[in-house]
Amino acid sequence: MLFSSVPFLVYFLPVTLIGALTLRRWWNVEACKLWLLGASAVFYGYWDWPYLTLLFGSIAVNFFIGRKLDLLEDGHPQRRMMFITGIAFNLGLLFVFKYFDFFINNIEFMFGFDINVFKIVLPLGISFFTFQQIAFLADSNKRKHILNYSFIDYAVFISFFPQLIAGPIVHHNDFVPQLKEKRFARPTGEMFAAGLTIIIIGLFKKSVLADGLSPTVDLMFGEAAAGATLTLLEAWLATLAFAGQIYFDFSGYSDIAVGLGLLFGLKMPENFAAPYRSTSIIDFWRRWHITLSTFLRDYLYIPLGGNRHGRARRYINLMATMLLGGLWHGAAWTFVVWGGLHGAYLAVNHLFNSVAMRMRGAERFFASRVTKLAGWALTFWAVGLAWIFFRAESFDAAMNIAAGYLGFNGVYAPPQLLAMFGMVQESFDFAAPGTSLFADKAMWNELLASTGYVLLGLAVALSQTALRGSQRGRLIIVALVVGLVIQAVFFGKASEEFIYFQF
Amino acid sequence: MAAILKVIASIVTGILVYTFFFGVLIDKPLSVGIFDRVYSAKRAYGDAIKAPKIVVAGGSGPFFSVRCETIEKETGIPCVNISIAVALGRETILEQVKQVAKPGDTVLLPWEFRMYFLDADEMRARISFPYIIRHEKQLAPALGADHFLEALFYFDLKYLFNALAETSRYMGGHRHSFDKEGRLTPQGDYQGHTANAGEKFRDKIDDFHSSAEEMPKIAALETPPSRLMAFFKWAEARNIRVLGTLPSSFDTTAPDQKAIGKIQSWYATSDTAEFFVLDNLNQYSKGCFFDSREHLNEECQTIHSKKIAAALSSHLSH
Structure with a gap:
């Protein structure tokens, strides 16, 4: 159910x-x-x-x-x-x-x-x-x-x-x-009311945003699996759409779980804290699927020795923990690669910190806005690259999209998009379109909607704060989104299964 | 308790915000708002002319294929063509007729075949819901409670994104073909769709089968469309005559006589309704069609309208 x-x-x-x-x-x-x-x-x-x-x-x-x-x-x-x-x-x-x-x-x-x-x-x-x-x-x-x-x-x-x-x-x-x-x-009236608002916000994330992003993800990852070569914009749209889908799907589920707990007078732990605002991979894993990270830390990383036996052992433990964490998500090599990428990211991040923090002026450097912005951009890019392996239907499809994401498959923009900016196609296209979403003129409305969902998803994900915020703030959000939630749940197409059900 | 009441207040406010947003503020000017602008122009003409008049109503078939301008000339009776698109559905189309037709008028329904057999949900799934909620709220009660809620909560984020894109294109000067200057006669007929202009659709037309192939679906209907039967009663009570005829179709498939008989039997239930078929069975060669299997080009639109005018004169004289 x-x-x-x-x-x-x-x-x-x-x-x-x-x-x-x-x-x-x-x-x-x-x-x-x-x-x-x-x-x-x-x-x-x-x-x-x-x-x-x-x-x-x-x-x-x-x-x-x-x-x-x-x-x-x-x-x-x-x-x-x-x-x-x-x-x-x-x-x-x-x-x-x-x-x-x-x-x-x-x-x-x-x-x-x-x-x-x-x-x-x-x-x-x-x-x-x-x-x-x-x-x-x-x-x-x-x-x-x-x-x-x-x-x-x-x-x-x-x-x-x-x-x-x-x-x-x-x-x-x-x-x-x-x-x-x-x-x-x-529960107190306050708990009950907080539970209701958190559930509605969770439903918005799941039924409106995640399910809205789902057709784009299915189409583009599906075409990549069928052999289409995704160009730069296509690969970025596919990746951003999946980054949004998995976040809103899973954090929406977690919100609903937390809200339901409150209706029964029970407090459940938070699972997300605005992960896409992370300025480093270490920061990301403090904000993404917090209860899994905590479990892996307490029952795998620390028993393996954690950081108690030198730097090299620490990185090996990190990598082992993340590889197993990847495999926990699903029985496929693509999940292992995803876990391995994050293990490597974490090792590099810890190594960088240990070297950089010894340098003079390091604290001021790390506290500066420019450094934080660069850290955010690099983290977001790296997390996106790893998501490709998490979602792809096969390793070949993942490599295909990753190549597009890194710009190796050329660039193509739909003519309608270029026309909006007064540009002509010849001046921009360096590759043939890879997906029907970009190639087919009849799909223009779908492409617009996909782009709209991705941009809105990014705006929502980046405007969230690490904490849940006040009930007053939640009431305002409910007033803004409840109509769309009613539409999606009661009058829209049947909701899709939560992605994490398969794990 | 106060905290829970605040949540309820927030939900109610949210529903009002949603309704205001999609019911008043947001529009798709190229795919939904267009119907309002075209209907408004047609209704204005219909209101301006005095009874008795002829009101032609259906989907885009009669919009392209029947010319009130010609009928008006041939019969001497004022005529308004309020047809636009099948996708608006039987209910919305008939509600438009009710706004224009007055006692003594004649309503001509040259309905596309699928208007008889598509169910209400199939037709409403398209554009009549946003059209009613955004532009013709007075039609909402006719939807009934269930469908009213479906219509009210039709709008999702995809609709919003496409609406914003359409609004931006509309503000940039882009227009729907119905909306371009000179496309409509004062009587509300589509014009300018000449055989020459239709040459670019020739291959498409050649690939199509005749819409008459859909007629067995009408013959298979166990009950008539309830809204059509209710409309007959409405018209009868107001001394409004209802005449039906076949839509124009390719002459590659003969019309199904059982389906014709069935439609005629529905019309026969009313004292003021009658269904007729032209001597050519309302069929023309593919060369007469513009961009679809239901849209005659302008030259054949005129020929077809003269035939309809003759039939109308004959029926109205007795």
Whole structure:
């Protein structure tokens, strides 16, 4: 069930919300938790109910292992075995359901034979709820729990529908204690109002902006995959459109999740902080998919040694973390390249900082506006280049678009565009158009709309501040966008699935 | 509670802002506003002439193929052609007729075949929603509650971007062909689409099949278009005569007699409605067509209009 769909907004959410608030107020908190557990099961099972056994089976196994780790004394011989078993169970699930096909395909490619195995459908949200449970086991192993959790509390934490499918990757210590608080399912008017406004803004990002950018992205990346050579402007339009689509799609989803949490009196962590305003790659990863970065830092980078064993080891750890982070997004080499690019960017950024900060006047240099602007431009360009690999349907298609993005495929501008600026075609075109969007005169309106969406998306992304802003500011935004949201959700074409559902 | 009320107030304000923005401020002058300018000119002529008059209504077929100027000369009865585009849909076209036709008038409906069988949603999916919301708000109640909301929330960002581009082109002097000086006769007919000017569309015309191939879809209809039947009643109550005829089509496919019979049976339900077919079955060779399979060129428009005028004279005399 999509957050931006009519069944969710008109039926599921009101019934679930009224049920939870009523049970909490007029009966007891445990009944409310059971209600939420049931509602989350309906939400997940609506997509494919047989996978409910996977979800709740995984919850039960992890809870049992976590409880065992709590009960066993430090140094007990079974303790280490239990922990390893738990981690292996979770990684095994991920391997079977997410990477098995990828593994088989690579074996087939390397050895040139066909292996007939059944194709496995990727269960929604498995990457997210598995990571949450790995964090739970790791903390159980290190006795980092704030509270002892009941099974119901743990099951509500993992399956809570706003964050079940695509995060934010909520930490158990941030979530479970809230189930004991007074405000759980008894939000204040301010919380409820903030939740509503954040949901509407999230729907605007998803249904209006991300879904509006989607046809351009599909068309241009699709044509590149089919062999069209994208020229400079085409590649930039495709890249900017995807940069906007993935940001608004995922941050829209995260906004809706945060807003839904508030309706139930629960505070969820922020996942984005105006990432496209970053002035360095290090800054970007503090602002993009924050809960994943935090997880990777705490449960992968630091256990690998972090920056504690010298510079070279630090860069190796960074690269390993980002490569695995890339692979976490999807079972394809293009995601690995994306992760590798970001690992390389981060290593270069850290190296540059360590060298540059030793120079005289470095602080003043880094604080200057010109440096920040140059840093922003370079960061944006580098992030864009990496997005091409993230979205492309194949490595060849990615290389094709990347070549266009870097200017190696020449330049072409539609004649109508040149005419608007009083220019003639011959004075500008150094290549044949690569996509139908640029070549076909009948697509002029589509091209205008695509450009409009990209420019508006950029304006919105760059005008956002790192913090959410005041409720007053949000109310103004709601007044500006709610008509478009109603149009898109209730009267537009059916909303597209969130991109992060496939991860 | 006050915080929640503020959110509700913000949502209501937002809907008002959206409605004002798209209902009053933003327009697509080349693809939506054009209809308002052309309709306004046609209605003004229709209002200025006295009853009894002839009102021709349909899509772009009768706009290009029927010439009120000729009918007026041949019959001696004033005539206004309020046809523009099929995409506006049956409802909008008939609502326009209701604004112009007065007791004693005759309404001629040479409808394109698809106007009978396309359902309301298929036709409204195009331009009648923004046209009504932006330019003819008085027609909105006729849409009914469901369709009114669909019309009100028709406008998305893509519409806005294209509207801004069209406005910029319009302000730069670009005009729709309907909007160019000298393109319309005072009676509202399209003119200047000569056979010579249509030569550039010759290959396109040669590739087309006759629109008469669509007629079996009319024969297959189980119920008549409800708005057309309601219009007959409206006209009958006001002593307005309704005459229907086939649209002009290529003579490469003979008209489907079952479809003709069906349309005639719908007209026969009203005492003041009648459907007629010209002796040439309203068909012409491909050489008579301008830029589409439904648009006669100016020379054949005149010939066709003389035939229609003769038929009208015959029907109106008894």
